[in-house]
Amino acid sequence: MIEVLVVVGPGVVADAGLLEEIAAREFAAAGVSGALVHARDASHVLSLLSSPSPSSPSPSPSSSSPPNGAGCVVVLPGPSAEVRSLIRRDLGAVVWVDVERADGVTAGEGATHLHGRGIGGLAWGIRHAVHRVRHPSRRIAYGPLPEQWGELYLPDADEPPVVMLIHGGYWRSIWAADIMGPLCADLVGRGLAVWNLEYRRPDLHGWDATTADVAAGLTVLATASEVRGLAVLATASGSDALPPGADRRPGTVAALDLARVAVVGHSAGAQLALRAVADAAAGEVNAASGVGVVMAVSLAGVLDLVEGDRRWVGTGAVGAALGGRAPGLGEGRAAPPYADASPLLRLPLRVRQLIVQGAADDLDLIDFSRRYARAAERAGDDVTYLEMPGDHFDVINPATPIWQATAEAIAHVLPPPQGDKTDNN
Incomplete structure (x- = not known):
């Protein structure tokens, strides 16, 4: 024990x-x-x-x-x-x-x-x-600063698809990638590789640093030559042996299907996830061409930053993160950074989306998720809205029905490779 x-x-x-x-x-x-x-x-x-x-x-x-x-x-x-x-x-x-x-x-x-x-x-x-x-991973730095890293979890499978996780915490530095650990274990158990991202938060480093880190986190797996040791990753069991079929050449990614990547964010991390996907779809993240994002998932996301600031969600978290207030009622359209950062203002994303919302969550977040899903559908996106019983943290708790339904939807879009040996129990 x-x-x-x-x-x-x-x-x-x-x-x-x-x-x-x-x-x-x-x-x-x-x-x-x-x-x-x-x-x-x-x-x-x-x-x-x-x-x-x-x-x-x-x-x-x-x-x-x-x-x-x-x-x-x-x-x-x-x-x-x-x-x-x-x-x-x-x-x-x-x-x-x-x-x-x-x-x-x-x-x-x-x-x-x-x-x-x-x-x-x-x-x-x-x-x-x-x-x-219980769940060893390999920590990989994608930049020189202490908060620029991610943890990669690999299942016992050849070339699995990848789920990139972005934690929330209202963009404040007291919350970190550890809160997504249970999801890493659950997704690896379903035969998926998981890239759990840490990043600089705007309360200490500014909004531009945060968005730059998330963009780098999305593209780093396609630019493995910039990441030392990425080609010799540990397996989920902690072994230093490469998984079956892994490419052993230096400077290449080991056993990852980068053509099938889902970007999943929780709370404020959902805003960062959808914004990064929107930037990649618009060609604003050039290196992202090596990563095929096929799904974006919001878990109780802060998806309308303008109303989020006006309603003072998270006791002013939106304005504090972006460095200024949103336009007031009757003051016209939102300008950057709100126009660039708010997922509701970046539609269509042109990527399949799953919007997950607990029915017992903050009422403003429920409102944001429902309105975003309707707007995404009107914009022509392929979007599924999933609202079930649960609170803000139930959506990242593997034991809850709402996460189980979410994980099954992700695995349906990203089925593990044939011959996957991973046990989901």
Whole structure:
């Protein structure tokens, strides 16, 4: 059984009993064993990270191996400068969780830093740590900056089609690619390759950086010579062997059917997904000619940015992301960046679309999805509208009927190759 060690650093401002409750609940939900330990100082944290199991720590600070070799280590570092200095060190697959917002933190090789999600960030950290052990992937940088990367998951199949995932979070840096992990596992189980994209968010880097990163993420698989190591990807089982039929020549993509790609976004990520597809269809992303996008999927998307800003969705998230307010009522047509960014204003996309919406979601998002689907149909696009019971996060929960229906629709458009050996159970 997977073992999870949660380390609470000195000075963490949180009720100890509540931390225990959160950890116990997540251990039970994930079907893992675990322990939560309160560390005295940085040396104690380091010794815990080096111990062979959560229950038997040994003081071996020179070792960077996680407990039991499983990589399931979650640390709430707290304010101590000595403990925080460990975040930058290469200590293995540690998931560092700051309950407060902590911008600009770069974790060591193989580690992850989550922040700004409050005390609930511990739950997200445990889920992510367990996911990484159960579903290995290969992280690939598509640019020089810390947030310019994606994780590629490969099924046991020869040349599978690809699903590119773009996470949401109202374009704010406290939300990251980890929230899409469960979908990665589900889609790989259906015989599909998954490219889970991280990108610079506009709250720290500006809107142009965000759109540039998403465009790069869409095209990078067609320009593999720019991505070191892309031709020797790990399989979903964690092996370094290439999948059957993979091209072993340097500078080429291993075992991916780039003629069949779906771009899927959640919430604000749906806006980014549909905007990137619109740019590619309009020829504004030149390198995208090597990637055949055959489907765009919105999961509870923010699809009308003009009304989104006017209605102050996400407590002003739209205007904050785009760097200014939308035109008011009676002020005329929207100009850039709204005219370029709002999916409703970019129709037709000329790509098959699936618009998914939970009936218990924010009423404005339901309104945006319904109006967008009708407008896309009027514009001549091939669009399917799927509204089912569920809230904003049910659409990215593999256990829900709304996601199951979504995944089946994606797999229908992107059937896995003949002879796929992947087990969907």
